[in-house]
Amino acid sequence: MTHWSATTMPYGVVRSGGRAPRPATAVGDDVIDLAGLARDGLLDGALPDPTATLDRPDLDTFLAAGPDAWHGLRVRLLELTADPAAADRLAPHRWASSEVAPVLAWSVADYVDFYSSRDHASNVSRILRPDDPALPDAWDHLPIGYHGRAGTVVVSGTDVVRPTGLRRDLDSGEVVSAPTQHLDVEVELGWVVGVGSELGTTVPTSAFADHVVGAVVVNDWSARDLQAFEYRPLGPFLGKSFATSVSPWIVPLEALTDARVPPPTPPRPPAHHLAPVGDGYRIGFELEIAPHDGGPTVVARPDAAGLRWTPSQQLSHLTSNGASLRPGDLFASGTVSGPTRGERGSLLELTWGWTEDVVLAGGAVRRDGLADGDTVTIRAAAPGPDGGTVALGEVTGRVVAARR
């Protein structure tokens, strides 16, 4: 369970008892009902029409309301929670987080997944395509990405059914239909778009904060054997589309101010639409696996600070061909990996293509992927104000057996 700092003020949607889901924020170990605050007039003047914006089962209207509304709500919430005189008025809308269940906070419009970690991309090339160049031709020129399935983005806590699919059996050479043998995770940093853009135009890197509400933690579950069989020439499809899990709470961009870092020096100057490069983010991840019969182990600690492409560049690239944005678009970094073994953000890398042991529940084991019953949790945290820390929350999911 995440303990939220007093200045993060994440946006989420929770269900409590039999009541309809409603927008909320989180402070410490508590959750605050934003629909209730709006109805009681506590958000008047903070953003236009607080009730129409927040007394709803999702954040869709709030996301589309834009940066002034996001900032206005944030400022009001910081004031209300810091003011002892407001405690009584807040109290009826304050619940222990154990009393509520988060749901998917917004309607995901399009989901784009990038491939922006140099260490991940080169690890994958070395493991899977040892005869190819260390990186694809275009990799250092642009943020390579692809569209994933928006309809199977699920909230943290959703069980992941082991997918079945076609793959070539390496022993017999035959194509077989079977549950995946190489179910994997990918540690990713996701960004949620609030304000759309017009078809035929490009969003400059400098306009990032005009469009992006905040960040989520993403687990881009992957079935490596299905992906390997299907991906030429059109890329990943069923190997990814069965589930992509996101953390329940969107951490506002404004809460990540102290996490901003210059991105690594690139080997070549950026193309026109990728300059200025914008901010990198020092966001540290923990990838934790709890096998069905054992306790949890953190198996990797990668950091987003090392990513080759900044989220500003990813957003600009996504629109550089004139593609429009819509409120609710989600884009993610691709697997975050670092240069050392302890910074590898996927099991494919951690086991170096299923050939090396990982330590789980106190013992070194050989794994060719996740087992049924394994629970995977990814947590993230960033530098915050005054030397403190801003939690980004966590995304968790348990693997359950294939259905047929």
Add this chain to the structure above:
Amino acid sequence: MTHWSATTMPYGVVRSGGRAPRPATAVGDDVIDLAGLARDGLLDGALPDPTATLDRPDLDTFLAAGPDAWHGLRVRLLELTADPAAADRLAPHRWASSEVAPVLAWSVADYVDFYSSRDHASNVSRILRPDDPALPDAWDHLPIGYHGRAGTVVVSGTDVVRPTGLRRDLDSGEVVSAPTQHLDVEVELGWVVGVGSELGTTVPTSAFADHVVGAVVVNDWSARDLQAFEYRPLGPFLGKSFATSVSPWIVPLEALTDARVPPPTPPRPPAHHLAPVGDGYRIGFELEIAPHDGGPTVVARPDAAGLRWTPSQQLSHLTSNGASLRPGDLFASGTVSGPTRGERGSLLELTWGWTEDVVLAGGAVRRDGLADGDTVTIRAAAPGPDGGTVALGEVTGRVVAARR
């Protein structure tokens, strides 16, 4: 302009004058306002709650209402339009199609594009990857596909801005940012999902008609040079995502009964989830190009009857890993090409990699793609009842110059 047979009864959404868009059907050269029919009680009993379902600015609620509602509306419309006694009651809701402008009829949830024409896939391999096998390893085992950008699916008539992007200049070897030099079209058959499915389950091929409302004509615009530079290893991204045009009217599956044909005999038995194979569809396309300075020429006439994978198989494959469907999902065939030169559904193929002439406006010309000012129109028609024809309408779009 499409002339609609008396038995097609397509579903669309039109705007007339300053009024809000509303659902409609089309008969002959007329359009009938379904919201108006619902308000006047003419659809009572045909489907549950006709007003809530159809007095809206889109077809979303109707699509999700399911096969009984689709059938019920269809039967009622066939009765009303065939009954001379109903003519007076219909008259206030009947407009000449020249009086209305179609808009995008539904909210596209996820967009998946397949690659199901053997002739197209092998042509592309021979043109672009002559050293590779004629078809990707997986091609005859499963319908290869990928996710496209749902947010840039646009209705017929929308201008297409020439996209700018990075590509490797073949003369200098340098990577340059420039408007695409190889803007192309793809003739495709699209299917619209009305009824969703549960995460973790597979839709059997036999359940196609329980989920799919009907068909649209698709032009999957492609920037071949951008695509060639970016597509390894994650597939097409910006080379496709700038625009995908769809015809305004969804032709009901029930109107395509006489178009059903057995698909070509496959070279191997289908995998479990791809059997029974379901129906192919004899749907003939015309690809017409009108250059900015000349009249229109039909440059290709491919037919969907030759596709390797049926839409039932595509739908089942899409969900075979447990991925859920949502109302509004769109999936398309991939470029429809046939074995002869006159059946090639893209300019890349028609010019055999920009090396052969095409005949446009009466003269043979060498083209390396679409020029600014070119208008592309794709029409489709299928066998109908009593030896007649069912039009599927058309999708058109004009290329306009790059914006920077």
